[in-house]
Amino acid sequence: MKTTKTIIAWMEDKPGVLARVASMIRRRNYNVVSLAVAPTETPAISRMTAVLECDASQEKLVGLQLRKLVNVTNVVTDLTPDKAIFRELALIKVNADASKRSEVIHLAEVFRGQVVDVGPQTLTIEATGTQDKIDSLIELLKPFGVREVARTGPVAMLRGTANGRGISGNGRKAEQ
Amino acid sequence: MKLTGAQIVCEALVREGVDVVFGYPGGAVIKLYDTLIDYPIHHVLVRHEQAAAHAADGYARATGKVGVCIATSGPGATNLVTGIATAYMDSSPIVAITGQVPTNLLGRDAFQEVDITGITMPITKHSYLVTDVRELPHIMKEAFYIARSGRPGPVLIDIPKDVQAAETEFDYPDEIELPGYEPPLEGDPQLIQRMADMINAAERPLILAGHGVILSEAEEELLALAERGNFPVATTLLGISAIPETHRLALGMVGMHGWKHANQAIQRCDLLIVLGARFSDRVTGKISTFAPDAKIIHVDIDPAEIGKNVEPDLAVVGDVKRVLRALIPLVQPRLCVEWITDLLRSKQQYQDPQAFQPKNGRLTSPMVIREIWRATGGQAIMVSDVGQNQMWEAQYYFHDRRRGLITSGGLGTMGFAVPAAMGVQAAYPDATVWATVGDGGFQMTIQELATIVQEKYPIKIAILNNGYLGMVRQWQQFFFERRYAFTPISSPDYLKLAEAYGIPAKRVSDPADLRSSVEEAMRIPGPVVLEFLVEREDNVYPMVPAGASISEMIERHMVEEGA
Ligand SMILES: Cc1ncc(C[n+]2csc(CCOP(=O)(O)OP(=O)(O)O)c2C)c(N)n1
Ligand SMILES: [Mg+2]
Numbered sequence: 001m002k003t004t005k006t007i008i009a010w011m012e013d014k015p016g017v018l019a020r021v022a023s024m025i026r027r028r029n030y031n032v033v034s035l036a037v038a039p040t041e042t043p044a045i046s047r048m049t050a051v052l053e054c055d056a057s058q059e060k061l062v063g064l065q066l067r068k069l070v071n072v073t074n075v076v077t078d079l080t081p082d083k084a085i086f087r088e089l090a091l092i093k094v095n096a097d098a099s100k101r102s103e104v105i106h107l108a109e110v111f112r113g114q115v116v117d118v119g120p121q122t123l124t125i126e127a128t129g130t131q132d133k134i135d136s137l138i139e140l141l142k143p144f145g146v147r148e149v150a151r152t153g154p155v156a157m158l159r160g161t162a163n164g165r166g167i168s169g170n171g172r173k174a175e176q
Numbered sequence: 177m178k179l180t181g182a183q184i185v186c187e188a189l190v191r192e193g194v195d196v197v198f199g200y201p202g203g204a205v206i207k208l209y210d211t212l213i214d215y216p217i218h219h220v221l222v223r224h225e226q227a228a229a230h231a232a233d234g235y236a237r238a239t240g241k242v243g244v245c246i247a248t249s250g251p252g253a254t255n256l257v258t259g260i261a262t263a264y265m266d267s268s269p270i271v272a273i274t275g276q277v278p279t280n281l282l283g284r285d286a287f288q289e290v291d292i293t294g295i296t297m298p299i300t301k302h303s304y305l306v307t308d309v310r311e312l313p314h315i316m317k318e319a320f321y322i323a324r325s326g327r328p329g330p331v332l333i334d335i336p337k338d339v340q341a342a343e344t345e346f347d348y349p350d351e352i353e354l355p356g357y358e359p360p361l362e363g364d365p366q367l368i369q370r371m372a373d374m375i376n377a378a379e380r381p382l383i384l385a386g387h388g389v390i391l392s393e394a395e396e397e398l399l400a401l402a403e404r405g406n407f408p409v410a411t412t413l414l415g416i417s418a419i420p421e422t423h424r425l426a427l428g429m430v431g432m433h434g435w436k437h438a439n440q441a442i443q444r445c446d447l448l449i450v451l452g453a454r455f456s457d458r459v460t461g462k463i464s465t466f467a468p469d470a471k472i473i474h475v476d477i478d479p480a481e482i483g484k485n486v487e488p489d490l491a492v493v494g495d496v497k498r499v500l501r502a503l504i505p506l507v508q509p510r511l512c513v514e515w516i517t518d519l520l521r522s523k524q525q526y527q528d529p530q531a532f533q534p535k536n537g538r539l540t541s542p543m544v545i546r547e548i549w550r551a552t553g554g555q556a557i558m559v560s561d562v563g564q565n566q567m568w569e570a571q572y573y574f575h576d577r578r579r580g581l582i583t584s585g586g587l588g589t590m591g592f593a594v595p596a597a598m599g600v601q602a603a604y605p606d607a608t609v610w611a612t613v614g615d616g617g618f619q620m621t622i623q624e625l626a627t628i629v630q631e632k633y634p635i636k637i638a639i640l641n642n643g644y645l646g647m648v649r650q651w652q653q654f655f656f657e658r659r660y661a662f663t664p665i666s667s668p669d670y671l672k673l674a675e676a677y678g679i680p681a682k683r684v685s686d687p688a689d690l691r692s693s694v695e696e697a698m699r700i701p702g703p704v705v706l707e708f709l710v711e712r713e714d715n716v717y718p719m720v721p722a723g724a725s726i727s728e729m730i731e732r733h734m735v736e737e738g739a
């Protein structure tokens with residue numbers, strides 16, 4: 001049985017690190033649903049939020065196997081909505097000529113989206129939120145004709161003061 | 177002091193205590209070789225880079241130190257791949273150094289450019305592509321540290337030509353800065369207490385020792401634990417020699433070709449204490465029926481091994497030696513009389529008596545192995561290849577010497593034995609080293625006879641010539657209605673071949689000549705090739721078919737009439 005799993009990993013910002021992560025994921029027969037990687041508040045450390053699809057029996061191992069990579073400094077796997085916030089950004093380009101424009105803008109506003117580009121035939125909406133929220137916005141825009149969607153995949157952060165010191169080097173879960 | 181990249185590599189090798197490297201030169205390492213020759217490091221010129229990696233691996237397994245191999249870019253580097261994968265699967269610490277095209281040509285498909293760090297990513301513990309000579313000192317330091325610490329493994333360092341020539345101030349770091357790398361060593365004391373409680377409460381405890389016991393040099397602790405509670409000790413293939421095999425409590429190998437009593441012990445125990453092993457499919461058979469009555473304790477240094485194949489009832493992450501040291505005082509001394517007497521009784525039937533009977537007057541491989549055991553008093557360093565010969569070696573030689581068996585377990589690499597034996601002999605010039613190989617595997621790295629001669633390694637090579645890729649033939653016999661599809665294999669005249677290399681050789685087919693031939697080989701100071709013409713269609717028993725429960729063993733009497 002397959003299951004999806006969201007994890008956060010911190011890694012040294014060195015050449016080839018992402019290739020190592022990807023290589024591990026492929027070798028262990030997991031699937032990448034989305035990956036978001038960018039610099040962090042700490043110099044030379046990047047942060048990755050990954051949504052992976054894996055066999056349910058392997059779910060516990062993903063974080064440990066990532067943690068084994070020498071350049072991965074920390075991994076947090078215990079990410080449930082009560083413990084973490086998830087946000088994704090999407091750019092959605094919708095067909096909207098003059099007659100439909102205000103209707104589309106209204107919909108975007110309901111979702112706290114912003115219009116970031118207006119063309120004669122199209123509007124491009126920037127929306128952020130949970131995956132669900134973006135899914136439903138796209139669903140509602142479909143009747144107008146969605147031309148293109150660019151999504152970042154979710155980024156995640158633990159709530160409150162939890163700092164994400166997840167799987168320490170000895171593989172035991174530290175306090176979160 | 178300013179040094180070139182090549183000098184930095186050599187300086188680092190010296191500082192890491194490397195006295196021998198195995199390699200093969202080429203355009204992309206010519207600068208390194210030009211420098212290496214001035215250093216007090218012996219370079220062994222192999223005849224194929226695969227052998228350099230296996231030799232480094234053999235050296236590492238025999239000593240616990242890091243083995244080093246060197247190859248040029250492109251084909252030299254790719255030739256290392258099988259050897260690196262072999263070391264990776266068996267957690268063997270090697271550092272592989274490859275030459276690379278100059279940095280300004282990287283990514284341009286230059287002559288003999290290959291992305292070796294990319295190719296080896298899934299089969300290395302870590303790797304480096306050095307693009308700046310100033311990084312070289314700490315990369316060298318890190319590479320050796322990563323290779324040997326925690327769960328050991330191969331590390332590859334790819335060094336472009338221009339980086340070998342470039343100069344920088346040399347300062348070998350004392351400290352290592354690896355924020356993401358901290359191997360767990362000490363086990364959690366609370367978990368160790370629970371482990372002791374479970375052991376003290378068990379009626380039929382069994383220890384299963386894996387390679388981790390040897391890698392962490394926990395042989396003494398293992399023995400102390402076993403003797404304290406009178407606990408029987410079974411081993412995996414790579415765990416062989418974790419306990420002297422003639423020890424009263426040693427049950428021998430488990431798994432697909434494990435001993436019947438050892439597999440039965442797993443199936444009957446109520447507590448299985450697994451030390452530094454990874455529940456390979458060759459050990460567990462069908463997982464749902466593995467150790468059905470047992471609670472399982474898993475001790476391993478690699479947290480990602482816990483629950484990978486078998487979910488333990490208790491896991492202690494840590495170095496086996498340290499965990500055992502903390503554990504032993506907590507374990508109640510006792511005798512487990514019933515359990516152990518029962519097991520030791522079935523161990524009496526340890527050997528398959530039929531395996532020693534000449535068949536149609538012909539030699540059998542078990543007879544040969546047992547004779548080598550007798551002649552070496554169980555104290556040789558045995559280096560075995562892959563196939564039936566490997567299983568017979570594991571079954572019929574009782575390894576009493578620490579690190580007394582070197583074999584490719586996880587990858588099962590044919591052609592491993594002869595080059596790995598070179599690495600072993602390089603580490604221990606005076607040790608008795610035997611390589612036992614099949615006629616198939618021997619022909620895979622046969623070219624290394626020249627290296628053996630050049631290096632004057634006194635390795636004794638025993639070829640168990642059955643005229644078949646025997647292990648595959650055995651599967652064909654059992655599971656493919658004896659259709660021997662492409663498994664008969666011919667051999668050259670090994671006597672002439674050995675003569676061409678200048679190695680004394682003898683062919684043995686009569687069981688009556690066995691003892692004198694082995695003893696004669698032992699008396700010859702240099703290398704010897706012994707070709708044993710053994711029974712062609714003999715099988716390794718018992719056998720657990722792939723995917724079956726380890727309770728379901730095929731035994732000789734089920735297959736052969738009159739046996
Ligand atoms: C490099 C490699 N290729 C193929 C195999 C598959 N294989 C496993 S055992 C075996 C037969 C080995 O034959 P031989 O060396 O003659 O040993 P025997 O089994 O006859 O003792 C083969 C082909 C392997 N393990 N390694
Ligand atoms: Mg053979």
